[in-house]
Structure formats: structure tokens, C-alpha cells
Amino acid sequence: MLNTIIQGDCAELMTELQESSIDLTVTSPPYDKLRVYRGYSFPFEAIVQQLYRVTKPGGVVVWIVGDATVNGSETGTSFQQALYFKEIGFNLHDTMIFQKSNPIPQIYRQRYQNIFEYMFVFTKGKVKTHNPLKVDCLHAGLELKGTTYKNYSRGEQKRKKPAKPVKKQKIKGNIWEYVVGKRAEDQSAKGHPAPFPCALAKDHILSWSNEGDVILDPMCGSGTTCMVAHQLQRPYIGIEMSSEYCELARARIAGHRRESEH
Numbered sequence: 001m002l003n004t005i006i007q008g009d010c011a012e013l014m015t016e017l018q019e020s021s022i023d024l025t026v027t028s029p030p031y032d033k034l035r036v037y038r039g040y041s042f043p044f045e046a047i048v049q050q051l052y053r054v055t056k057p058g059g060v061v062v063w064i065v066g067d068a069t070v071n072g073s074e075t076g077t078s079f080q081q082a083l084y085f086k087e088i089g090f091n092l093h094d095t096m097i098f099q100k101s102n103p104i105p106q107i108y109r110q111r112y113q114n115i116f117e118y119m120f121v122f123t124k125g126k127v128k129t130h131n132p133l134k135v136d137c138l139h140a141g142l143e144l145k146g147t148t149y150k151n152y153s154r155g156e157q158k159r160k161k162p163a164k165p166v167k168k169q170k171i172k173g174n175i176w177e178y179v180v181g182k183r184a185e186d187q188s189a190k191g192h193p194a195p196f197p198c199a200l201a202k203d204h205i206l207s208w209s210n211e212g213d214v215i216l217d218p219m220c221g222s223g224t225t226c227m228v229a230h231q232l233q234r235p236y237i238g239i240e241m242s243s244e245y246c247e248l249a250r251a252r253i254a255g256h257r258r259e260s261e262h
């Protein structure tokens, strides 16, 4: 199944994947029926159970999701989903935020504009790969006094003295901001109602996998995760219910192959 986009229901098709064969999944399910996809069906619990079975020990699942507002209240589906992942054995490793630089304008609803989605990072046991992305330190080069470390996870962190002077770079925070749908690299996804940015897939794939690791997207839509995995020399498996979106994903990956040959 490596390096293919397969059409069908991922809950069924994942049963054909070998146990403990996937290093990293980056995926985004349908959100609370916010959009109507062709051939909609979403057996959530079966999908998560299969994800647990196929993920290698130490492997990662990145689950990108937002909530609808129904009768004045956010559904909270994303939290319920995260708790189910924990219930069947995944660690909730990091609750990250996908912030949109250009959110779709909303009619005023006596609340603040919604500009983010969750990116839940689950691991099967202790995470085996983390290649942290870095950002520049605001105070690089300064001799700061009195810097302290906040210890959120007792027992996991070994305390080190703060660097003096302050280092040039530090590990990026867990709120990641992207422009949605406007970058040149994202234009080939047009035809799907909800692709995520290539840059988002790239940042997760670089963070949680190494070259040669197997990347899965069981609800791959326009194929963003698979295309970026291919660009980054990782074999991929894409599953998608709609034959139309499968064709779109295959065309995007083929387009990238042609570009890289020239």
C-alpha cells in the first residue's frame, strides 16, 4: 500500500495495514458535519482503534479538529475525541493550536472571532522522534538575571541552568500560525472544501518523523499530508472515501513528481 492513495472507508481499509507499521499520522477528520463531503460516513471509534493498532510504539498521531456551534453552544466534540484517544491508550502528548492568519470572516455572534483549530498530538507510549522546530530568541545575546524554568511535567524535565547570555534560538511554542489557502503551494488543493496548508503538514512531518518513516493520512482529502511526505522523502499511505478527492490527491502528487524531475 506504500505510496498510494486508496479509495474507501478508512475504518475498514486500515484493518489491512500491518500492526505497528506507521510512524506518523497527520490527519483531519470531518468536523461536526460542518461541511458536506461526498460519501460522508465517520465511524470515529473504529478509526481511532485502528490508528492505535497500526501506530508503531513511540509513533505519533496528529489529529487536527475544530468544533461547530449548535444552538448557541460549541459542541465540544474535539475534547470528547481527545479523551477517547486517551481512553484507548494513547498519550495526549501536546495540545497544539493551528492559528489562522486569515480566518474566514464571521457574522458577529456576541463572541470573539474563531481563529483557531486544535492539533492534538497523541503518542503510543513515549514519543520516539522529536526534531524540534526553533525560533529566534527575543533577548538573544543579553545577560538576563533571574530567569526561571516552569516545570509543567514533574519528573520529565532535568533542570539546567539558564543560558547566559541568552541563546540565539529556542524551541518553538505550540501555537502555530499559517495563512490558509493563499500560498502558491496550496493552490493545487482547490476542489476540496477544507485542505490544510502544506506548511502545517511539513512542520509536523519534520517534527515527528525522519526520512524513510511511514506517514499515514486515513482521511486524506486533497492529499496534502501525502504530497508533503513525498516531498520530504517519507513513504506515505493515503485513504479517502471520495473517489473525486482521491483523483485530486493523486494528481497533486503526480504534479509534484513531475516538478521534482525537472
Ligand SMILES: C[S@@+](CC[C@H](N)C(=O)[O-])C[C@H]1O[C@@H](n2cnc3c(N)ncnc32)[C@H](O)[C@@H]1O
Pocket: 008, 009, 010, 011, 027, 028, 029, 030, 031, 037, 038, 040, 041, 042, 043, 189, 192, 194, 195, 196, 197, 218, 219, 220, 221, 222, 223, 224, 225, 239, 240, 241, 242, 245
Ligand atoms: C477535513 S477533510 C481532510 C482534508 C485534508 N487534510 C486536506 O488537506 O485536503 C476530511 C476528509 O475525510 C474524508 N472522509 C470522511 N469520512 C471518511 C472515512 N470514513 N474514510 C475515509 N475518508 C473519509 C472526507 O471525504 C474528507 O475529504
